Amino acid sequence: MNTLLEVRSGPSYYACMANILDTLETKLNKANMRKVLVIHGDKSWEVAEPFFPALENVETKLLKYNGECSDLEIERVVKYAQEENVDVLIGIGGGKLLDLAKSAGNSIGKEIILIPTLASTCAAWTPLSVIYDRNGSYVRFDIHEKSAWMLLIEPGILLDSPIAYLRAGIGDTLAKWYEGNALVEKIATKSTCIELAHIAAKQCQEVLLTHGEEALADLTKGKWTDSLQRVMETNIVTSGLVGGFGDQFLRIAGAHSIHNGMTSLEQTHHLLHGEKVAYGILVQLLLEGKFSDIKQLLPIYESLKLPRTLSEIGLTLEHKAELEQMAALSVMEGEAIHLLFPDITMEKVAAAMQNLEVLTNPASKSMN
Numbered sequence: 001m002n003t004l005l006e007v008r009s010g011p012s013y014y015a016c017m018a019n020i021l022d023t024l025e026t027k028l029n030k031a032n033m034r035k036v037l038v039i040h041g042d043k044s045w046e047v048a049e050p051f052f053p054a055l056e057n058v059e060t061k062l063l064k065y066n067g068e069c070s071d072l073e074i075e076r077v078v079k080y081a082q083e084e085n086v087d088v089l090i091g092i093g094g095g096k097l098l099d100l101a102k103s104a105g106n107s108i109g110k111e112i113i114l115i116p117t118l119a120s121t122c123a124a125w126t127p128l129s130v131i132y133d134r135n136g137s138y139v140r141f142d143i144h145e146k147s148a149w150m151l152l153i154e155p156g157i158l159l160d161s162p163i164a165y166l167r168a169g170i171g172d173t174l175a176k177w178y179e180g181n182a183l184v185e186k187i188a189t190k191s192t193c194i195e196l197a198h199i200a201a202k203q204c205q206e207v208l209l210t211h212g213e214e215a216l217a218d219l220t221k222g223k224w225t226d227s228l229q230r231v232m233e234t235n236i237v238t239s240g241l242v243g244g245f246g247d248q249f250l251r252i253a254g255a256h257s258i259h260n261g262m263t264s265l266e267q268t269h270h271l272l273h274g275e276k277v278a279y280g281i282l283v284q285l286l287l288e289g290k291f292s293d294i295k296q297l298l299p300i301y302e303s304l305k306l307p308r309t310l311s312e313i314g315l316t317l318e319h320k321a322e323l324e325q326m327a328a329l330s331v332m333e334g335e336a337i338h339l340l341f342p343d344i345t346m347e348k349v350a351a352a353m354q355n356l357e358v359l360t361n362p363a364s365k366s367m368n
Contacts, residue, residue, distance in 0.1 A: 007193050008127045008147055009244045011114070016153035016233060021115070025055050027150065028088065033111070035059040037086040039077060039101050041067070044093035044117045047160045052092075061086060065093070068132050069100040071139075077104040088113060088149070094165075095123035096132075102144055103129040111149040118161045119232035120169035120274060124151050125240025151236075155224045158232055163219050164272060169235040170212050171278030171306050176242045177205035178281045180250035182288060182340055187249065197246025200238050207234045213303045254284030257337035258349070261330030265322050267314030271307065278306040279313055286352045286359070287341060298360060308360045310353070317357055323350055 013027075028036065036058055040048070045062075061084050066073055081089060081104060090113045091101025098114050105112035106127075116124040127144040180201040187194065207230050215231035218224075242250050258280030262268045268276060278301065285293050301308045310316055315323065327349035331337060337344055 005191060005193060005247050005249065006143075007245055007247065008143075010125050010237075010240055011148040011151040013150045014153075014237070015151075016155070016229065018155055019051075020152050021051050021154055022053050024053055024113075024152070025058055028055070028058050031111075033058065033087040035061070035084065035086045036088045036090050036113075037061045037063060037077075037081050037084060038090045038092060039063050039065055039097060039104075040092045041065055041094075041097055044097065047117055048092045048115060048154075048157050051154045051156055065097055065100055067096075068134060068136055069096045069103065069129060070132050070134050072134060073100060074103045074107065074131075077101075078107050081108060081110065086110065090115065092117065094118040095121040096130075098123045099129035099131075102127065102148065103131070103142060105148075106144040106146055113150045113152065114148045115152050115154065115157070116236065117157050118165045118169075119158050119235045120161075120165040120272070121172060122236055122240035122243070124148075124153075124236050126243055128243070153232075153236070155229070159219070159222055159224055161219070163216060166219055166231070166235070167216060167304060167306065168272035168274030168278075170208050170216075170231065170274065170304060171281075172274030173204050173235045173239045174208055175252075175255045175277050175281055176239050176250070177201045178285065178293070179253035179255050179336075180242055180246065182284070183250055183253055186340075193245045193247075194249055197242050197244075197250045200241040200245065201250060203238050204234055204242065207231065207238070209300055212300070216304065252336045253340050254287060254337040255280035257330045257335040258283045258326075260335065261326040261328070261349075262313065264329050265315070265326055267319070267322065271313060275307055276313070279308070282308065282356055282360075283349065283352050284337075284340070286356050287344070287348065291359075294356075294359065310357050311361075317354065323353055327353065 038060060063080055077100060088111045089101050089105040091098045092115045094117060101112055114124045127147040128141055130141045131139045133139055184198050211227040211230050214227040218228040255277050259276040262276045282294060298308055307313045328346040330349055331344050331346055
């Protein structure tokens, strides 16, 4: 293995327990942190405020974010944090907001505390931020030198999260195994850290296939159960460990490239990121010829309500131009699908989607 492997395992401190935020002031005082900046959204603060303690000896500043993790927004937060001379940045929200807090904190060398309000991504764990423009279009991702100081999960906050985001998180986290394993299979000599990442990726698959359906049902009932905690921590923690220890060797492959092609189509805009990735897993597996994996996943996808067919992502085989556009974009230069299939073409991806449709819906007609 000649490529540099950079390991960033995760936050310095992690806890998931009821009323964990009540310990916040004690931890801040021990570290001599006297002024904090809380970055939040409207919905995230509404659900988190009842659990957020009154900090008696720590000055608190609140700053509402503008909805995107963009360079302009990072600059705005950095400027405010510097003007107020804060010691710590606390991010409360979903993936974009947490990414914003990480980017701003790392830019000015300040400690970062993350309090997720969704369990849909590993953003709370990983020292990585996805950067968008002001309109929400993807620009790049930045890997930070330093991980968060603390990650605090309050179950009462996550119990208020929409079920759609947990479902999407399951789809996105399943890709940690199906993409990561496919990449690892191409590595002749695996380092200890690659092996640890591979184990974490397998754990993602096993937990989600075993507990995913029950966790969704428990969240619907508003019940904090072992299955729900396992799935939420898998989406946040175990998923983060895959990239933390595996770096680019287990990060993304074919499923995310299919997702990227899908985002160009208006018909698919009703789907969340992880739902698109879930469909991409099936396309990747078909390209690999791993039909036994597809057979295992199809009934599980049905029970989890993850998309399996074109109709479930908003298309049909009659949308030939749209499918070709999606296939073409998924194989553009630089897309991660080339890590698995160096000679991949638009035609191969389009054929895979067609064959997957026949596999999942035998009554489907050919594109031809």
